[in-house]
Amino acid sequence: MTRARRSPATDLRDQVGQLLILGFEGVEADENLRALLAELRPGGVILFARNLVDARQTHALLSECQKAVAAPLFRCVDLEGGTVDRLKSVVAPAPAAADVAATGRRTLFRRHGSLIGRELRALGFNTDFAPVLDLGLQVSRPVLGPRTASADPQKVVTYARGFLGGLKEARVLGCGKHFPGLGEANLDTHHELPSVLKPWRRLWDEDLVPYRALARQLPFVMVAHADYPGLTKERVPASLSTRWIGEILRGRMGYRGLVISDDLEMGGVQAAGPIEQVAVETVRAGADLFLVCHKEETVRRAFTAVLVEAVRNPEFRARVEESAQRVLAAKKKWREMKTAAAPPSEAALGKLRAAMHRFADEVRARVERQA
Numbered sequence: 001m002t003r004a005r006r007s008p009a010t011d012l013r014d015q016v017g018q019l020l021i022l023g024f025e026g027v028e029a030d031e032n033l034r035a036l037l038a039e040l041r042p043g044g045v046i047l048f049a050r051n052l053v054d055a056r057q058t059h060a061l062l063s064e065c066q067k068a069v070a071a072p073l074f075r076c077v078d079l080e081g082g083t084v085d086r087l088k089s090v091v092a093p094a095p096a097a098a099d100v101a102a103t104g105r106r107t108l109f110r111r112h113g114s115l116i117g118r119e120l121r122a123l124g125f126n127t128d129f130a131p132v133l134d135l136g137l138q139v140s141r142p143v144l145g146p147r148t149a150s151a152d153p154q155k156v157v158t159y160a161r162g163f164l165g166g167l168k169e170a171r172v173l174g175c176g177k178h179f180p181g182l183g184e185a186n187l188d189t190h191h192e193l194p195s196v197l198k199p200w201r202r203l204w205d206e207d208l209v210p211y212r213a214l215a216r217q218l219p220f221v222m223v224a225h226a227d228y229p230g231l232t233k234e235r236v237p238a239s240l241s242t243r244w245i246g247e248i249l250r251g252r253m254g255y256r257g258l259v260i261s262d263d264l265e266m267g268g269v270q271a272a273g274p275i276e277q278v279a280v281e282t283v284r285a286g287a288d289l290f291l292v293c294h295k296e297e298t299v300r301r302a303f304t305a306v307l308v309e310a311v312r313n314p315e316f317r318a319r320v321e322e323s324a325q326r327v328l329a330a331k332k333k334w335r336e337m338k339t340a341a342a343p344p345s346e347a348a349l350g351k352l353r354a355a356m357h358r359f360a361d362e363v364r365a366r367v368e369r370q371a
Contacts, residue, residue, distance in 0.1 A: 012307065012310055012311065012317065012320070013041070013307060014041055014324075015310075015320050015321055015324035016303060016306050016307045016310060016320060016324075017040050017041035017042050017043065017303070018041075018042075018043040018071070018289075018323075018324045018327045018328060019043060019283060019287075019288065019289050019290060019306065019320065019323055019324060019327065020040060020042040020043055020044075020289070020290060020292065020299070020302070020303055020306075021042060021043055021044035021045065021046055021074060021076060021260070021289055021290070021291050021292075022036075022040070022042050022044075022045055022046070022291075022292055022293070022299045023045070023046045023047070023048060023263075023291070023292070023293035023294055023299075024036070024045070024051070024296065024299075025050065025051075025294075025296075026051065027050075027051055027052070027053050027057060027061065028057075028060075028061060028064075029061055029064030029065055029068070032296075033065075033068075034064070034068045036296060036299070037065060037068035037069050038068050038069065040299070040300075040303050041069050041070070041071070042069070042073070043071075043073070043074055043289055043327055044073045044074025044075065044076050044127065044289070045062075045065050045073055045074075045075060045076065046076040046077065046078075046129075046291065046293055047061070047062070047075075047076070047077050047086065047125075048077075048078075048086060048293070049086050049089075052086060052087070052089075052090050053090075054090055055090055055091065055122070055123055055343075055344055055349050056343055056344075058090060058123045058124065059122075059123050059124040059340075059343045059344065060343070061124075062075045062123070062124035062125065062340070063124060063340065066340070071328070071331065072331045072337045074126065074127045074173070074289075074331075074337075075124060075125045075126050075127060075340075076125065076127040076128075076129060077120065077125050077127070077128060077129070078128075078129045078130065079094065079116050079119075079120060079128050079129075079130060080094075080096070080097055080130040080131065080132055080147055081093075081094035081095050081096050081097060081100070081112065081116065081130075082094070082095060082096020082097065082098070082099070082145075082146045082147065083096065083145055083146060083147060084130075084147060087119055087120075087123070090123070091119045091123075091349065091352055091353055091356065092119075092352070092353040092356040092357055092360075093356070093360065094112070094115065094116055094119075094356060094359075094360070095112065095359070095360050095363045095364070096145075096146035096147065097112075097131060097132060097146065097147060097148065097149045097159065097163075098136065098145075098146035098147070098148060098149060098150075099146065099363050099364070099367055100112045100149075100159070100363055101149035101150055101155065101156075101159040102366075102367050102370065103363055103366040103367060103370075105366065106158065106162050107162075108162075108359075108362070108363060108366075109158065109159045109161075109162025109163055109166070110162040110163070110165050110166040110169075111166060111359055112162070112163055112166060112359070113131075113162065113163035113164060113165060113166025113167040113168075113169075113170070113174070114166030114167070114169050114170055115166070115352075115355055115356050115359055116128065116130070116166070116167065116170075116172075117166055117167040117168075117169065117170025117171070117172040118170045118352060118355075119352055119356070120170070120172050121170050121171055121172055121340075121341055122341055122344040122348060122349070122352060123344065124340045124341070125172065126171070126172060126173060126336045126337060126340070127172065127173045127175070127219075127220070127336075128167060128172050128173065128174055128175065129175045129177060129220070129222060130163070130167075130174060130175065130177075131149070131159070131160045131163045131164065131174065131176065131177075132144070132147045132148055132149070132177055132178070133156055133160055133176045133177065133178075133179075133181070133210040133211065133214075134147070134148050134177075134178060134181050134182045134183045134207075135148060135150070135151050135152075135153060135156065135181060135183030135184075135206060135207055136148030136149065136150055136151045136156075136183065137151050137183040137184060139183075139184055139185070139186045140182055140183050140184065140185050140186060142186070143182075143185065143186065144182065144183075148183070151183075153206055153207070153209035153210060154209070156209075156210045157209065157210050157213045157214060160176065160210060160214060161213075161214060161217065164214070164217050164218070168336075171335060171336045171338075172336060173219040173220065173334065173336045174218065174219060174220070175218065175219065175220035175221065175222050175260070176210065176211060176214060176218045176220070176221050176222070177221070177222035177224070177262070178222055178223070178224035178226075178262060179211055179221050179222065179223045179224060179238065179244075179249060180203060180207055180208055180211070180223075180224070180228065180238055180244060180248070180249075181196070181203065181206075181207030181208065181224070182194070182196070182224055182226060183206075183207055184196045184197070184198050184207070185224075185226050193225060193226065193227060193235075193237060193271040193272070194226045194227075195226070195227050195228075195229060195235065196226055196227070196228050196230075197229065197230060198228070198230055199230045200230050200231050203228065203230065203231070208248075208253070211249070211253060211255070212253055215253055215254060215255045215256075215257075216256075218255075218257050219257050219258065219330070219334065219336075220257060220258045220259075220260050220289075221249065221255060221257060221258075221259055221260070222260050222261070222262055223238050223239040223244065223245060223249075223259060223260070223261055223262065223282075223287065224237070224238050224239060224262060225237045225238075225239050225261075225262050225266055226238060228244070231243060231244070231248075232244070236272065237272055239261040239262060239278075239282050239285070239287065240272055240278060240281040240282055240285050241285055242284070242285045242286060244285075245259055245285045245286035245287060246285065246286040249286075250286060257330075258288045258289060258326065258327060258330055259286060259287050259288050259289070260287060260288065260289040260290065260291065261282040261287045261289070261290040261291060262291060263291045263292065263293040263294075264278050264279055264282065264290055264291060264292050264298075264302060265292060265293055265294050265295065265298055275292070275298050275301050275302050275305070276301055276302065276304075276305035277305075279292075279301075279302035279303075279305050279306050280305050280306055280309045280316070283306055283316070283319060283320060283323065284316060284319060286319075287323070288323040288326050288327055289323070289327065290302065306320065
């Protein structure tokens with residue numbers, strides 16, 4: 001008996017699905033969530049604090065999400081340490097990047113990534129949207145706070161290289177963000193679209209240095225919802241800009257990993273248009289994946305808009321196919337996508353907690369000695 005061939009429409013739905021990483025409400029994979037995952041077949045899921053109760057519940061939730069789809073999922077979270085730490089109440093609080101970087105100890109940079117990676121791997125995650133590569137400049141300090149490692153691009157590179165090495169050691173994928181840099185942005189992209197007025201040459205020599213130096217080490221680069229009129233001459237977010245993604249990141253910088261937009265429900269990109277428009281435009285600009293992190297209705301609208309445009313426009317369909325192939329090739333290649341660990345025992349969780357507490361104490365002591 002020969003297998004029935006899948007229709008081109010079905011194949012295209014699968015390809016569009018691979019470009020989507022979705023968030024959702026709730027702490028369990030109920031019937032509605034399982035149906036949504038089975039229907040859209042996304043490339044990944046992202047969890048937030050609202051989804052997390054404890055370690056075993058988190059592991060079970062991610063496992064049920066994976067069972068709902070055939071292709072391996074990017075099982076994602078934002079865990080930088082400090083103010084962005086989804087697991088601080090589930091395992092243990094992790095120090096902020098600024099504090100770890102302030103120690104000046106490369107071994108601690110790697111341990112930061114390794115301990116965070118070990119926590120994530122134990123709970124079933126394989127992708128961490130960290131480290132932040134933005135420069136820690138005065139203008140953005142009220143927004144970014146201790147999330148940035150340094151105002152010095154070379155110090156950011158040194159910290160991030162160690163952190164990424166630690167994640168890799170733990171078999172967790174990392175992501176540099178927020179390309180091309182929010183160090184000069186004085187508005188929160190969750191709510192508004194900031195304009196970074198820095199000239200192109202200074203962006204290249206400062207904000208883009210970490211991406212240039214780490215291009216071969218970054219599995220993902222996340223593109224910011226900020227506009228840079230010094231390059232584009234127009235008010236368009238970098239996340240929707242062919243100039244930034246296609247010409248600069250892919251072309252001039254030679255980046256070959258996966259490009260992902262920041263959450264398309266954020267105010268910074270919603271200023272550019274409704275969810276349908278921005279979902280299509282980020283893919284058109286060269287993003288391989290796009291995040292829609294909150295409402296099921298918005299997730300569906302974004303997915304449908306990309307699918308409809310791919311059916312209507314052969315050029316756009318080719319763009320979708322290119323990214324879907326890149327995503328699937330990465331999933332096949334990256335060892336981090338292999339089988340998830342078994343649920344962690346209480347003893348294993350206790351060791352992880354103790355290790356993170358010891359690390360945080362050491363970081364604090366070193367920073368205090370330097371003060």
